[in-house]
Amino acid sequence: xxxxxxSPQFLSIQEGENLTVYCNSSSVFSSLQWYRQEPGxxxxxxxxxxxxxxxxxxxxxxxxxxxxxxxxSLHITAAQPGDTGLYLCAGVGNRDDKIIFGKGTRxxxxx
Amino acid sequence: xxxVTQTPRYLIKTRGQQVTLSCSPISGHRSVSWYQQTxxxxxxFLFEYFxxxxxxxxxxxxxxxxxxxxxxxxxxxVSTLELGDSALxxxxxxxxxxxxxxxxTFGSGTxxxxx
Numbered sequence: 106x107x108x109x110x111x112s113p114q115f116l117s118i119q120e121g122e123n124l125t126v127y128c129n130s131s132s133v134f135s136s137l138q139w140y141r142q143e144p145g146x147x148x149x150x151x152x153x154x155x156x157x158x159x160x161x162x163x164x165x166x167x168x169x170x171x172x173x174x175x176x177x178s179l180h181i182t183a184a185q186p187g188d189t190g191l192y193l194c195a196g197v198g199n200r201d202d203k204i205i206f207g208k209g210t211r212x213x214x215x216x
Numbered sequence: 217x218x219x220v221t222q223t224p225r226y227l228i229k230t231r232g233q234q235v236t237l238s239c240s241p242i243s244g245h246r247s248v249s250w251y252q253q254t255x256x257x258x259x260x261f262l263f264e265y266f267x268x269x270x271x272x273x274x275x276x277x278x279x280x281x282x283x284x285x286x287x288x289x290x291x292x293x294v295s296t297l298e299l300g301d302s303a304l305x306x307x308x309x310x311x312x313x314x315x316x317x318x319x320x321t322f323g324s325g326t327x328x329x330x331x
Contacts, residue, residue: 138319140322145324146324146325147220147306147308147322147323147324147325148259148306148320148322149322150319150320150321153319193258193259195259203261203272203274204249204261204272205261206251206258206259206260206261207258208257208258209258
């Protein structure tokens with residue numbers, strides 16, 4: 106069974122600090138996406154990465170797909186209270202078309 | 217343009233009853249996927265429909281079923297409700313078949329509580 110493990114589960118930091126959250130698997134994924142979900146709402150797509158080693162930037166957010174396409178990271182520079190939310194990674198398995206979501210990292214930025 | 221609309225937003229049902237949830241995708245989107253979200257298991261894929269055909273199915277019992285209409289609107293049904301079915305049910309639409317690869321737009325979900 107393919108799994109996506111996200112770490113840390115919870116993270117609470119001060120505004121202005123930098124942080125990195127991780128999404129790891131022992132399996133290869135053909136593509137991987139990151140979403141942010143706020144309370145009472147559905148997840149919102151942030152980025153899709155497809156190529157091993159790919160790096161994408163979205164303002165203060167930097168996403169990287171591992172060379173072997175088994176892991177990904179999300180780095181936030183100078184975190185702001187508006188970054189607070191549940192960050193989810195999701196992937197499509199390389200061996201089948203099963204869609205898998207990690208359980209998420211709950212991020213809280215203190216003003 | 218209007219987003220993905222899920223109705224109702226909240227629902228309370230009794231064990232053993234059945235429930236139908238509705239999802240209207242973004243206009244022009246033909247792929248609709250359903251997910252169950254719980255604190256313990258996170259988001260779990262239920263099924264995906266494209267042009268009224270089920271394209272992909274997750275590992276849920278047969279009590280969970282769905283369908284898609286010619287206007288791309290979708291419904292999911294859960295029969296013989298169990299306490300463990302309490303969850304946030306999310307619908308996601310995409311413009312393309314195999315919607316995940318092109319990025320989902322999620323609705324706000326239906327929160328189902330089974331008592």
